[in-house]
Amino acid sequence: xxxxxxxxxxxxxxxxxxxxxxxxxxxxxxxxxxxxxxxxxxxxxxxxxxxxxxxxxxxxxxxxxxxxxxxxxxxxxxxxxxxxxxxxxxxxxxxxxxxxxxxxxxxxxxxxxxxxxxxxxxxxxxxxxxxxxxxxxxxxxxxxxxxxxxxxxxxxxxxxxxxxxxxxxxxxxxxxxxxxxxxxxxxxxxxxxxxxxxxxxxxxxxxxxxxxxxxxxxxxxxxxxxxxxxxxxxxxxxxxxxxxxxxxxxxxxxxxxxxxxxxx
Amino acid sequence: xxxxxxxxxxxxxxxxxxxxxxxxxxxxxxxxxxxxxxxxxxxxxxxxxxxxxxxxxxxxxxxxxxxxxxxxxxxxxxxxxxxxxxxxxxxxxxxxxxxxxxxxxxxxxxxxxxxxxxxxxxxxxxxxxxxxxxxxxxxxxxxxxxxxxxxxxxxxxxxxxxxxxxxxxxxxxxxxxxxxxxxxxxxxxxxxxxxxxxxxxxxxxxxxxxxxxxxxxxxxxxxxxxxxxxxxxxxxxxxxxxxxxxxxxxxxxxxxx
Numbered sequence: 020x021x022x023x024x025x026x027x028x029x030x031x032x033x034x035x036x037x038x039x040x041x042x043x044x045x046x047x048x049x050x051x052x053x054x055x056x057x058x059x060x061x062x063x064x065x066x067x068x069x070x071x072x073x074x075x076x077x078x079x080x081x082x083x084x085x086x087x088x089x090x091x092x093x094x095x096x097x098x099x100x101x102x103x104x105x106x107x108x109x110x111x112x113x114x115x116x117x118x119x120x121x122x123x124x125x126x127x128x129x130x131x132x133x134x135x136x137x138x139x140x141x142x143x144x145x146x147x148x149x150x151x152x153x154x155x156x157x158x159x160x161x162x163x164x165x166x167x168x169x170x171x172x173x174x175x176x177x178x179x180x181x182x183x184x185x186x187x188x189x190x191x192x193x194x195x196x197x198x199x200x201x202x203x204x205x206x207x208x209x210x211x212x213x214x215x216x217x218x219x220x221x222x223x224x225x226x227x228x229x230x231x232x233x234x235x236x237x238x239x240x241x242x243x244x245x246x247x248x249x250x251x252x253x254x255x256x257x258x259x260x261x262x263x264x265x266x267x268x269x270x271x272x273x274x275x276x277x278x279x280x281x282x283x
Numbered sequence: 284x285x286x287x288x289x290x291x292x293x294x295x296x297x298x299x300x301x302x303x304x305x306x307x308x309x310x311x312x313x314x315x316x317x318x319x320x321x322x323x324x325x326x327x328x329x330x331x332x333x334x335x336x337x338x339x340x341x342x343x344x345x346x347x348x349x350x351x352x353x354x355x356x357x358x359x360x361x362x363x364x365x366x367x368x369x370x371x372x373x374x375x376x377x378x379x380x381x382x383x384x385x386x387x388x389x390x391x392x393x394x395x396x397x398x399x400x401x402x403x404x405x406x407x408x409x410x411x412x413x414x415x416x417x418x419x420x421x422x423x424x425x426x427x428x429x430x431x432x433x434x435x436x437x438x439x440x441x442x443x444x445x446x447x448x449x450x451x452x453x454x455x456x457x458x459x460x461x462x463x464x465x466x467x468x469x470x471x472x473x474x475x476x477x478x479x480x481x482x483x484x485x486x487x488x489x490x491x492x493x494x495x496x497x498x499x500x501x502x503x504x505x506x507x508x509x510x511x512x513x514x515x516x517x518x519x520x521x522x523x524x525x526x527x528x529x530x531x532x533x534x535x536x537x538x539x540x
Contacts, residue, residue, distance in 0.1 A: 074435070103432075103439050104436075107432060161531065187439070
């Protein structure tokens with residue numbers, strides 16, 4: 020049996036009443052476990068606590084009931100191994116693209132104490148990462164000089180530069196046009212395949228979830244908990260064409276019917 | 284450069300000249316007595332006749348203003364960072380600061396005179412007291428409006444609060460800070476001149492008070508113009524500083540049409 024890397028066990032979390040059970044429950048009795056190197060997607064009706072799940076799994080919030088374990092450890096402070104990307108690229112406008120990428124290295128140990136000495140190495144690493152997402156030679160530009168899709172690629176690179184063990188993606192492609200979105204699906208697919216990192220993707224887009232994930236969790240309406248856990252057995256590497264096959268469509272419509280039910 | 288650009292560059296001068304021309308014309312047209320509203324030519328005359336005193340007193344006012352303003356920048360920046368740092372400090376200090384800011388500074392001058400005597404120190408302190416508030420508010424606002432997602436990204440990397448402050452908080456606060464300097468510098472002039480007109484033997488405020496006592500109305504207006512000139516120059520200096528330090532924040536084409 021593969022060991023769980025991220026494990027939420029019977030987790031309940033509320034906002035409002037200072038973390039107690041008096042506030043509005045965001046998630047209730049949520050149990051999810053994600054294996055090392057696995058790509059998991061979480062889908063559900065809006066407001067089902069998907070973003071709360073992200074915060075719980077990275078130690079940015081703590082549940083009042085249940086436990087969150089990462090690599091076997093119950094977490095009591097923000098994890099230091101996670102990379103995150105959101106719907107908004109959240110790049111720093113006063114830094115160039117390259118300097119934006121270097122930001123995590125200025126914070127995470129051991130890079131933090133070595134960045135002065137090994138600056139050239141790190142810059143080379145950042146440039147290599149930019150190349151791998153199709154942004155070669157764009158490092159000296161400022162974020163606002165890049166298109167939305169390019170900014171989002173940069174944001175992904177920033178989430179990966181310190182080689183995190185865990186990548187958390189909160190609807191990272193939601194604000195992009197359909198073609199750019201599908202392009203970035205492939206970018207993420209390749210990065211995951213190359214680096215064997217554990218990915219948790221929160222999304223509204225069922226095609227995205229099915230195309231990328233090994234397993235899809237369907238969450239209920241607020242307070243969120245897992246209704247269905249659906250393994251996606253489509254063989255890897257997956258090509259974009261797979262999204263037009265009947266098998267793929269079936270999974271999507273099956274997930275869709277779960278969510279329609281969850282909304283009622 | 285096309286003709287539109289040229290006009291934009293010349294616009295400040297054209298508008299200023301037109302204002303003075305209208306003023307001059309109005310005085311002649313409506314036959315306004317010069318002791319009520321002197322025409323610009325009479326004010327210019329006063330500038331020539333009293334150049335020495337105007338120059339000396341202007342420099343004096345400029346120095347008290349700049350020292351007070353400098354104190355306000357240092358103190359305002361520090362207090363702003365402190366207030367932006369912690370919600371409890373914010374909650375505790377904010378009402379006090381608003382209350383303090385609501386006090387007319389003209390009412391504080393007598394107290395300052397009581398403590399420090401008339402002249403230099405009250406003028407500096409009044410300039411300081413009147414101008415630090417916008418700096419504090421702006422710096423605190425800059426810190427309070429850090430995007431929560433960005434904070435999450437950094438926290439999930441194990442960043443401390445000081446890290447977040449250094450890497451994100453302070454840089455993103457700079458446009459707010461430099462913006463507030465433009466407000467603060469003009470307020471600082473108000474502060475020092477108030478103090479000089481109440482309790483000082485030097486400065487533009489004093490000069491205008493003396494001119495008033497001698498009924499030299501053109502000289503009073505010359506004092507006002509000298510103040511306005513100093514205010515414009517310092518404001519412009521702050522605007523240049525702002526543009527140089529935070530060019531990344533000023534890329535909107537909104538006002539360029």
